[in-house]
Amino acid sequence: MFENLSDKLQRAFKNITGKGKISEDNIQEALKEIRVALLEADVNFKVVKKFVNEVKAEALGTEVTDGLNPGQQLVKVVHEKLIEILGGRSPEIKFKGKPPYVIMMVGLQGSGKTTSSGKLARLLGEEEFNPYLVPCDVYRPAAKEQLITVAGQVEMPVFDSREIEKPLEIVRRAMKEARNIGRDVVIVDTAGRLHIDMALMDELKELKEYLEPDEILFVADAMTGQDAVTSAKAFHDALDITGVILTKMDGDARGGAALSIKKVTERPLKFIGTGEKLDAFERFHPDRMASRILGMGDVLSLIETVQKKVDQDEAQRLQEKMLKNQFTLDDFSKSLNQISKMGDLGSLMGLIPGMGKMKQQIDAQAESKQMKKMQAIISSMTMEERNNHAILNQSRKSRIAKGSGTSVNEINTMLNQFMQMRKMMSMMSKPGKLGKLTQMFSRAGFGDFAQSVIPGMAGGGIPADIDEEKLKQIIEEHDGKVPPEVLKELGIRPVSPGHGPGRPPSRPKRDRKKEKAKRKRGRKR
Numbered sequence: 322m323f324e325n326l327s328d329k330l331q332r333a334f335k336n337i338t339g340k341g342k343i344s345e346d347n348i349q350e351a352l353k354e355i356r357v358a359l360l361e362a363d364v365n366f367k368v369v370k371k372f373v374n375e376v377k378a379e380a381l382g383t384e385v386t387d388g389l390n391p392g393q394q395l396v397k398v399v400h401e402k403l404i405e406i407l408g409g410r411s412p413e414i415k416f417k418g419k420p421p422y423v424i425m426m427v428g429l430q431g432s433g434k435t436t437s438s439g440k441l442a443r444l445l446g447e448e449e450f451n452p453y454l455v456p457c458d459v460y461r462p463a464a465k466e467q468l469i470t471v472a473g474q475v476e477m478p479v480f481d482s483r484e485i486e487k488p489l490e491i492v493r494r495a496m497k498e499a500r501n502i503g504r505d506v507v508i509v510d511t512a513g514r515l516h517i518d519m520a521l522m523d524e525l526k527e528l529k530e531y532l533e534p535d536e537i538l539f540v541a542d543a544m545t546g547q548d549a550v551t552s553a554k555a556f557h558d559a560l561d562i563t564g565v566i567l568t569k570m571d572g573d574a575r576g577g578a579a580l581s582i583k584k585v586t587e588r589p590l591k592f593i594g595t596g597e598k599l600d601a602f603e604r605f606h607p608d609r610m611a612s613r614i615l616g617m618g619d620v621l622s623l624i625e626t627v628q629k630k631v632d633q634d635e636a637q638r639l640q641e642k643m644l645k646n647q648f649t650l651d652d653f654s655k656s657l658n659q660i661s662k663m664g665d666l667g668s669l670m671g672l673i674p675g676m677g678k679m680k681q682q683i684d685a686q687a688e689s690k691q692m693k694k695m696q697a698i699i700s701s702m703t704m705e706e707r708n709n710h711a712i713l714n715q716s717r718k719s720r721i722a723k724g725s726g727t728s729v730n731e732i733n734t735m736l737n738q739f740m741q742m743r744k745m746m747s748m749m750s751k752p753g754k755l756g757k758l759t760q761m762f763s764r765a766g767f768g769d770f771a772q773s774v775i776p777g778m779a780g781g782g783i784p785a786d787i788d789e790e791k792l793k794q795i796i797e798e799h800d801g802k803v804p805p806e807v808l809k810e811l812g813i814r815p816v817s818p819g820h821g822p823g824r825p826p827s828r829p830k831r832d833r834k835k836e837k838a839k840r841k842r843g844r845k846r
């Protein structure tokens with residue numbers, strides 16, 4: 322349900338990746354886009370205003386963490402703020418005193434109250450509870466019948482209220498029965514109306530007074546957007562609800578209700594309905610929802626993995642050596658080691674947004690094997706060889722091939738790869754180039770992310786024999802925003818683990834037929 326919002330937020334973040342530091346200037350545009358994205362997702366305007374202001378204040382006051390660029394930093398702040406507006410910690414059902422505990426389900430007609438009562442009974446029944454369902458809608462006999470049917474489907478006992486006409490009488494007898502048969506959670510499905518009306522509220526207040534429920538859960542249909550928020554507020558003002566169940570989250574609602582309800586009612590979203598089936602019901606976790614909304618929750622796991630598993634000082638040291646053109650095979654091996662510490666490449670790639678599709682195309686297992694092979698080759702070298710690859714002659718290579726169970730050919734391929742990487746890094750370290758190149762790649766949607774977090778994987782898509790002057794000229798001509806087609810013509814490809822240490826980048830093949838056709842077209846014009 323959050324696809325549109327996710328897309329728009331991701332676009333907002335992309336625009337600031339690659340710039341040096343978070344500043345008022347470079348996040349202004351992103352904040353504007355975040356505001357529009359949230360409003361378009363039907364989030365309450367007051368909530369949006371507060372949210373954007375808080376994100377701004379937080380982002381500007383945050384030190385950029387090692388290994389994160391400003392775009393990623395902003396993602397982190399927005400993620401934290403989203404968790405906050407969604408309710409912070411995962412809310413719990415609160416039971417106090419002695420059983421039987423009581424949960425009152427309230428809400429408008431058709432919001433999903435009866436279905437959710439059954440779903441909740443099923444969920445609690447799977448835990449340590451023994452729920453008891455009580456149909457209390459005396460105005461529509463069909464509603465009572467519906468709960469009786471649902472109870473049968475979830476295999477939970479239900480109080481037969483068909484012959485009783487007064488709601489208060491129903492709950493009085495139902496509570497007695499619950500005690501008699503040893504049920505410890507009574508779920509009361511109250512009547513719904515198409516609109517909020519005073520008679521209904523009075524009835525609910527009376528029931529509340531008698532039952533003294535542990536929880537009053539307001540059931541709202543997510544598809545109704547801000548109307549769900551408005552009615553939640555009205556029910557809360559009358560009944561002091563304890564939480565919200567948002568149903569139909571599987572539909573194509575824009576998500577505004579989920580994002581506004583906590584701030585507007587000050588009551589947490591406790592459960593979500595995700596389908597018509599009776600098992601399509603979950604406890605609500607603000608952090609998981611925030612990740613889902615950002616469509617990059619997995620990036621946060623990746624950042625966490627990087628922060629946890631990669632030795633930041635070592636990564637920094639390796640990067641400095643790369644930039645000074647002092648990167649040795651020993652450093653290369655250490656950098657491969659850092660990458661493999663983070664987990665297998667396949668699952669790592671699944672954490673990078675947009676890599677999902679590529680994951681299927683790239684044989685991550687083969688890439689991991691290739692990395693292991695490289696490490697085996699390097700570890701069969703003497704320290705002298707690792708620190709000075711220039712001394713690797715034929716006889717040394719034969720010895721290393723034997724020691725690592727590889728071939729001289731494979732050693733040459735690896736050395737080629739290593740030297741291309743060194744050359745590329747030294748090129749990027751020349752004054753003025755790093756910034757522009759980084760900018761160019763991030764704008765083109767390329768390897769900026771890999772570049773900042775994975776030492777040794779940086780910018781692997783640049784051919785080693787590229788004409789630097791020509792590249793510089795092209796970057797300037799396009800004001801740093803070189804279109805992907807132009808990059809492709811230069812033989813620059815997106816960075817991915819598939820183009821990282823595993824496979825050396827190659828120059829594109831010339832298509833002489835195409836070139837001829839192009840010249841011909843030119844002459845005709």
Ligand SMILES: Nc1nc2c(ncn2[C@@H]2O[C@H](COP(=O)(O)OP(=O)(O)OP(=O)(O)O)[C@@H](O)[C@H]2O)c(=O)[nH]1
Nearest residue numbers: 430431432433434435436513568569594595596597
């Ligand atoms: N797709 C989807 N449908 C749901 C969900 N929850 C409930 N529904 C459907 O919404 C419709 C209304 O649900 P009910 O449980 O009858 O709603 P109610 O609030 O009890 O309505 P009244 O009994 O008339 O007050 C039914 O067709 C349910 O199957 C959900 O999470 N996803």
